Amino acid sequence: MPRTRRELVDGVCYHVINRGNSRNEVFKSSDDYEKFIDLLNLSLENVNLSLYSFCLMPNHIHILLRANKAADMVDNTL
Numbered sequence: 001m002p003r004t005r006r007e008l009v010d011g012v013c014y015h016v017i018n019r020g021n022s023r024n025e026v027f028k029s030s031d032d033y034e035k036f037i038d039l040l041n042l043s044l045e046n047v048n049l050s051l052y053s054f055c056l057m058p059n060h061i062h063i064l065l066r067a068n069k070a071a072d073m074v075d076n077t078l
């Protein structure tokens with residue numbers, strides 16, 4: 001069951017986690033990790049977020065980031 005959407009606040013640090021479905025692996029090879037890091041870097045060039053730390057594990061990721069404006073954390077493309 002998904003969590004309830006949380007209120008976003010300007011200038012606050014957020015711990016973002018994403019897990020594979022049924023805790024399945026999302027990274028199956030070293031290339032998968034490298035591609036994810038490339039996409040993360042590309043995303044940071046296009047969005048006003050500060051990345052402090054991240055940890056990639058075979059079945060999930062942790063990202064610590066801060067947005068000057070909370071609206072920058074919302075994906076408006078959906």
